[in-house]
Amino acid sequence: xxxxxxxxxxxxxxxxxISILNCDYTNSMFDYFLWYKKYPAEGPTFxxxxxxxxxxxxDGRFTVFLNKSAKHLxxxxxxxxxxxxxxxxxxARVAAGNKLTFGGGTRVLVKP
Amino acid sequence: xxxxxxxxxxxxxxxxxxxxxxxxxxxNHNSMYWYRQDPGMGLRLIYYxxxxxxxxxxxxxxxxxxxxxxxREFSLRLESAAPSQTSVYFCASxxxxxxxxxxxxxxxxxxxxxxL
Numbered sequence: 001x002x003x004x005x006x007x008x009x010x011x012x013x014x015x016x017x018i019s020i021l022n023c024d025y026t027n028s029m030f031d032y033f034l035w036y037k038k039y040p041a042e043g044p045t046f047x048x049x050x051x052x053x054x055x056x057x058x059d060g061r062f063t064v065f066l067n068k069s070a071k072h073l074x075x076x077x078x079x080x081x082x083x084x085x086x087x088x089x090x091x092a093r094v095a096a097g098n099k100l101t102f103g104g105g106t107r108v109l110v111k112p
Numbered sequence: 113x114x115x116x117x118x119x120x121x122x123x124x125x126x127x128x129x130x131x132x133x134x135x136x137x138x139x140n141h142n143s144m145y146w147y148r149q150d151p152g153m154g155l156r157l158i159y160y161x162x163x164x165x166x167x168x169x170x171x172x173x174x175x176x177x178x179x180x181x182x183x184r185e186f187s188l189r190l191e192s193a194a195p196s197q198t199s200v201y202f203c204a205s206x207x208x209x210x211x212x213x214x215x216x217x218x219x220x221x222x223x224x225x226x227x228l
Contacts, residue, residue, distance in 0.1 A: 044202070101171075105154055
């Protein structure tokens with residue numbers, strides 16, 4: 001039973017346009033959410049995070065939105081660049097610990 | 113400053129063989145983790161160590177053992193490898209020690225393991 005799901009395994013977008021990645025979760029105890037980016041043959045690297053007390057967090061071209069009532073979060077990348085081509089994982093953490101639960105990942109391809 | 117390092121990068125084992133995956137971090141982090149990544153499954157936590165001297169099971173611990181050798185090093189051992197353990201293994205570390213820690217996990221480059 002996957003508690004964190006990324007229903008789109010892949011996404012293709014034109015350079016300069018917006019990329020929207022979605023993530024759904026089922027555990028209402030999750031209080032902190034993160035996005036990681038992964039290039040081939042490398043480990044995941046932290047991208048952006050959001051606490052459950054907020055509904056939006058922005059860092060440069062990356063914005064994460066959280067809808068607690070829908071148990072849904074999304075990552076917006078604007079504008080998308082070819083270097084953004086990677087696999088993106090969303091992850092969630094319950095309040096009483098620092099273990100992360102990851103989604104299955106979404107592979108993003110940004111076309112020049 | 114190397115961050116999180118893992119050895120080996122690649123390994124092929126026969127069913128029933130044993131091996132140890134090594135992980136070290138130079139960020140003076142308290143917590144360390146072992147994950148496996150399988151297609152479509154994301155990263156699943158195998159074991160973690162919240163601080164030196166402690167280890168706890170994660171989501172998929174069966175068939176694995178760990179040792180937190182000191183604050184820097186956290187090893188993962190497969191005593192009798194099975195084809196189902198074919199995966200990419202990632203080690204990670206974070207500064208936090210326990211609940212309410214919101215610090216980031218930093219990952220190593222991974223070990224690609226194939227069990228025939």
